[in-house]
Amino acid sequence: MRASGLQMLLALCRLPMIGWHLGRAGTLGHLAQVSMLPIWMRRICRLADMMVRSRSARSDAGAALAEALIRLGPGFIKFGQALSTRSDLIGPEMALSLSQLQDRLPPFSSRLAQAQIETELGASLDSVFSDFNPKPVAAASIAQVHKAALKDGRQVAVKLLRPGIRRRMQADTSLFYSLARILEWLAPDLRRLKLVTAVDQFTQISDIELDLRLEAAAAGKLADNMADDSGIHIPWIDLEHTTSEMLVIEWVDGISIDDVSALTAAGHDIGKITEAAARCFFNQVFRDGFFHADMHPGNIFIAPDGTLVPIDFGIMGQLDFTDRLFLARLLTAMLDRDYDLVARLHADAGMLGEDVALAQFALSVRAVADPIMGKALGEVSLGTVLGQIFQLSTRFSIEVQPQFNLLQKTMMMAEGVARQLNPDADMWTLARPLAADWMQAEASFTRRAEVILEEALSVAARLPRILAALEETRPAPEPAPRPFLPLALSCLAVALALLSFFT
Numbered sequence: 417m418r419a420s421g422l423q424m425l426l427a428l429c430r431l432p433m434i435g436w437h438l439g440r441a442g443t444l445g446h447l448a449q450v451s452m453l454p455i456w457m458r459r460i461c462r463l464a465d466m467m468v469r470s471r472s473a474r475s476d477a478g479a480a481l482a483e484a485l486i487r488l489g490p491g492f493i494k495f496g497q498a499l500s501t502r503s504d505l506i507g508p509e510m511a512l513s514l515s516q517l518q519d520r521l522p523p524f525s526s527r528l529a530q531a532q533i534e535t536e537l538g539a540s541l542d543s544v545f546s547d548f549n550p551k552p553v554a555a556a557s558i559a560q561v562h563k564a565a566l567k568d569g570r571q572v573a574v575k576l577l578r579p580g581i582r583r584r585m586q587a588d589t590s591l592f593y594s595l596a597r598i599l600e601w602l603a604p605d606l607r608r609l610k611l612v613t614a615v616d617q618f619t620q621i622s623d624i625e626l627d628l629r630l631e632a633a634a635a636g637k638l639a640d641n642m643a644d645d646s647g648i649h650i651p652w653i654d655l656e657h658t659t660s661e662m663l664v665i666e667w668v669d670g671i672s673i674d675d676v677s678a679l680t681a682a683g684h685d686i687g688k689i690t691e692a693a694a695r696c697f698f699n700q701v702f703r704d705g706f707f708h709a710d711m712h713p714g715n716i717f718i719a720p721d722g723t724l725v726p727i728d729f730g731i732m733g734q735l736d737f738t739d740r741l742f743l744a745r746l747l748t749a750m751l752d753r754d755y756d757l758v759a760r761l762h763a764d765a766g767m768l769g770e771d772v773a774l775a776q777f778a779l780s781v782r783a784v785a786d787p788i789m790g791k792a793l794g795e796v797s798l799g800t801v802l803g804q805i806f807q808l809s810t811r812f813s814i815e816v817q818p819q820f821n822l823l824q825k826t827m828m829m830a831e832g833v834a835r836q837l838n839p840d841a842d843m844w845t846l847a848r849p850l851a852a853d854w855m856q857a858e859a860s861f862t863r864r865a866e867v868i869l870e871e872a873l874s875v876a877a878r879l880p881r882i883l884a885a886l887e888e889t890r891p892a893p894e895p896a897p898r899p900f901l902p903l904a905l906s907c908l909a910v911a912l913a914l915l916s917f918f919t
Contacts, residue, residue: 428598430591434488439464441484442473454603478513485517490557490581491588493517494625498618500825512828523560524578526550532576536662544657548574557581558625558730563667571667572654573727575628582626589619617822625730628663635665635729641704647692648724668725670717674836684722690838692724697830698850701733701823702740709733709822711829713836733822741858743823744851750801753789755782772812780812 438444445465448458474480485496500514529550533541541548547565553573554561558581562574596611624630632653639650651666658664671678673693679686693716700707708715710731717725735743742765749757759778762768768777785801 426591426594428594435464436468437484437487438481439468440470440473441487442469442475442480443477443484445469445473446477446480453606457602476513478510481510482513482517489584489588490521490578491585491591493557494585494622495588495592495618498614498621511825521555521557523552523555528579529560529562529576532579533574533662536659537657545574558585559628564664566654566664571669572664573667575631575663575665577626577628577661585622585626589615589622592618614821621731624732627660629658629660631730632658632663632665634732637706638700638708638726638729638732641706642696642699645696645699647688647722648696648726649719651725651727665727668717668719668727670719670725672713673716673718673724673833674713676837679718679837682720684718686838689718689722689724690834692722693830693834693837695850696724698854701735701826702744702851702854705735705737705740707733707735707823707826709826711826711833713833716833731822733826735823737858739820741855743820744855747851748855750785750789753786755779755785768812777812 435444438447442465444461447453448462448465450458453461474483482496485492496514496517500511500517529552530541530548533548537544544567545564546567546569549563552560552562557578559575559577562576564572564574566572592615593612596615600607600611624634632655635650635653639652642648642650651668653666654664671682671684673679673689676686679689697707697711708726708729708731710728711726715726715728717727719725742761746758746761749755749761755778756774758781759768759774762777763772763774768774788801
C-alpha cells in the first residue's frame with residue numbers, strides 16, 4: 417500500500433486537526449528541538465507551540481506525545497506503540513514512555529458483541545457456547561475479550577474486533593504513509609530513517625491484528641516452535657470457530673508475572689521462573705527467529721505448575737539467520753565491552769557509511785555504553801544500550817534496520833519484566849551461554865554454507881520471473897549496429913584476456 421496523490425491531499429487536510437492536538441499536548445515544542453528537521457520547520461513548531469500549548473501540557477516529551485495520540489484515536493495509539501520501537505528517531509526515554517502507552521477504550525455493548533458472534537458463527541450463540549459472559553474482561557482500541565465455555569466444557573476467551581475498526585485503521589494507515597512521504601520530501605535528511613519502511617512494518621503488524629486468523633496462525637507457529645521446550649505453554653486455538661473477526665482461544669488461569677507477592681504466596685520459585693523466561697525469550701529470538709513482541713506483564717501468566725503462558729499474539733517479530741547471527745555476536749561483544757568488535761560488526765553488516773571511521777564509531781559506542789555497562793550486571797539494560805547506539809545513527813549515517821526496532825522494544829519489555837520479577841537477576845548473563853552454544857552450532861562453516869545455498873536456490877527459483885519482468889520493461893531496441901563494431905569489440909576482449917593470461 418502506498419500513498420496516492422489524493423491520499424496525500426486528504427492527509428494535508430487532516431494536518432490542522434493533528435497539529436492542534438499535538439500542540440495542545442505540548443508535543444510541538446519538543447519537535448522544535450529535533451535537529452534532523454529543517455530550521456524553518458522547527459521555527460513553525462516553536463511558534464505553534466507558543467500559540468496553542470495548553471497550560472496543563474506535560475513537560476515530559478513522551479507523556480505529552482502519548483496524551484496527544486490518545487486524543488487522536490485508536491490508529492494513533494497503535495502507531496504510538498509502534499513508534500516506541502524507533503528509539504533512533506525519538507530517543508530511549510520517549511520510546512520507553514510510548515511503550516507503556518495504555519491501549520484501553522470503553523467496551524462496545526454486549527448486544528453488538530452477541531450479534532457479531534452469531535454473524536461470525538452463522539448460528540446462535542447457544543449452539544456453540546454453553547456459557548458466555550456479556551461483560552468483557554478487557555477492551556482495547558482494536559478488540560475486546562469475553563470469557564466463555566464451549567459445549568464440551570473447555571473454558572475459552574473470545575476476542576472480537578471492534579465494529580468498523582478496519583475501515584478506520586485503513587484510513588489512518590493511508591494517512592501515515594502520506595505523512596511519511598511528505599516529511600521525507602520536506603526534510604530529506606529523514607530519508608535515512610526509512611520512515612516509509614517503518615509505516616510498512618506498522619501496516620504488517622496491523623494486518624495481523626485486524627485479521628484474527630493471522631493471530632491464530634502466529635500462535636500456532638509459536639506453539640510448534642516451542643513444542644519440545646519445558647517451562648512454557650502456548651494456549652491452544654479453537655480453529656473451528658475462529659474467523660477473521662473472532663478468535664476463540666484457551667482461557668488462561670494464572671498469576672501475572674509481575675505479581676511477585678502472589679507468586680511467592682503460591683509457592684513458586686522466582687529464580688526458576690526467571691531462568692525459564694530468559695531461556696524462552698532467547699530461544700524465540702535466536703533459535704527460531706520468531707518471537708512474541710508484546711511482552712508486557714499483562715501478557716504473561718504463570719500457571720499453577722510454574723509454567724509460563726504468554727497470551728495475545730497480535731504483534732510478532734521475525735528475524736532471518738543473518739540478523740540472528742549479527743545479534744548473537746553483538747550481544748557477546750557488548751557483554752565483553754569489546755566496542756571495537758561492535759564497530760566492526762556494524763561495518764560488516766553494511767550499516768555504516770563508507771566515510772565512517774571505525775575507531776571514532778567505537779569510541780562513540782563506548783561513550784554511550786560504558787556508563788551503563790559499567791554497572792553491576794544485574795543493573796545493565798542492553799535494550800537501553802541498543803537504543804543509545806541507534807541514536808548515533810545521525811552522526812555516523814547508520815542505515816536504520818527496521819527489523820531490529822521491534823526487537824529492541826521487546827528487549828526493553830523483557831528486561832523490565834525480569835527486574836520486576838527478580839531485581840537481582842541478570843537475564844543477559846543467563847542468556848550468554850545459550851548464545852555461545854547457538855553460535856557454535858549455527859555459525860559453523862557448514863551451516864553458513866547451507867544458508868548461502870538456500871538463498872542461491874531461492875534466487876534461482878525467482879530468476880525466470882525476474883527475467884520476464886525485465887523483458888516486459890525493456891525499452892524498444894535501437895537500430896542494429898554495423899557488423900564491424902561487435903566483431904572488433906569481441907576481438908579486443910579476446911586479446912585483452914590472452915594478454916592478462918600470459919602476463
